[in-house]
Amino acid sequence: SQTIHQWPATLVQPVGSPLSLECTVEGTSNPNLYWYRQAAGRGLQLLFYSVGIGQISSEVPQNLSASRPQDRQFILSSKKLLLSDSGFYLCAWSVQATRSGANVLTFGAGSRLTVL
Amino acid sequence: AQSVSQHNHHVILSEAASLELGCNYSYGGTVNLFWYVQYPGQHLQLLLKYFSGDPLVKGIKGFEAEFIKSKFSFNLRKPSVQWSDTAEYFCAVNPQAGNNRKLIWGLGTSLAVNP
Numbered sequence: 094s095q096t097i098h099q100w101p102a103t104l105v106q107p108v109g110s111p112l113s114l115e116c117t118v119e120g121t122s123n124p125n126l127y128w129y130r131q132a133a134g135r136g137l138q139l140l141f142y143s144v145g146i147g148q149i150s151s152e153v154p155q156n157l158s159a160s161r162p163q164d165r166q167f168i169l170s171s172k173k174l175l176l177s178d179s180g181f182y183l184c185a186w187s188v189q190a191t192r193s194g195a196n197v198l199t200f201g202a203g204s205r206l207t208v209l
Numbered sequence: 210a211q212s213v214s215q216h217n218h219h220v221i222l223s224e225a226a227s228l229e230l231g232c233n234y235s236y237g238g239t240v241n242l243f244w245y246v247q248y249p250g251q252h253l254q255l256l257l258k259y260f261s262g263d264p265l266v267k268g269i270k271g272f273e274a275e276f277i278k279s280k281f282s283f284n285l286r287k288p289s290v291q292w293s294d295t296a297e298y299f300c301a302v303n304p305q306a307g308n309n310r311k312l313i314w315g316l317g318t319s320l321a322v323n324p
Binding site for chain 2: 131134135136137139183198199200203
């Protein structure tokens with residue numbers, strides 16, 4: 094069966110420090126991968142998605158970047174964190190759609206980032 | 210711009226009460242529709258989905274949703290809620306246009322069920 098791992102679960106970082114959140118998927122190949130940010134009362138905001146190794150689409154201009162060095166690995170990074178980067182980050186995967194459009198998303202447990 | 214509206218931000222019910230959470234979207238073409246649920250301390254997970262066919266779809270834990278195309282709605286229902294249904298519920302829409310792999314999310318509805 095497929096599983097998705099996301100770590101670290103919680104992270105407290107000072108302003109200006111770097112960030113690396115990692116997500117890996119097991120039990121499937123060539124998944125679509127996604128990074129979302131979830132804020133209370135504001136729903137889910139898609140940050141990045143990837144349809145293959147090295148292929149990253151950015152949805153919103155921001156202080157963050159994403160990389161996909163391997164088929165089932167998706168990394169969210171920042172060189173210098175801002176206070177506004179605090180939040181709850183979710184990784185998700187889906188199978189490659191057989192037609193245009195997203196398929197069912199499976200989410201990781203999330204990473205709570207606090208920037209001080 | 211495409212959007213999803215969940216009319217109720219916070220709902221409080223007593224056990225055995227009936228539930229209906231509203232979801233409307235703004236897109237005139239073909240859509241895939243989803244309800245996701247996030248129980249306290251747990252992963253966000255799929256509750257039910259509609260791709261095509263019977264507009265009344267059934268999901269886990271006795272939930273169902275009805276797609277009404279003319280009203281651009283996909284309301285979530287449950288005839289009798291339980292305390293364990295306390296969670297946050299998200300409606301999401303995937304417009305079937307071009308190469309769109311993105312979901313458009315509602316802001317969520319927080320449901321509290323009192324025992």
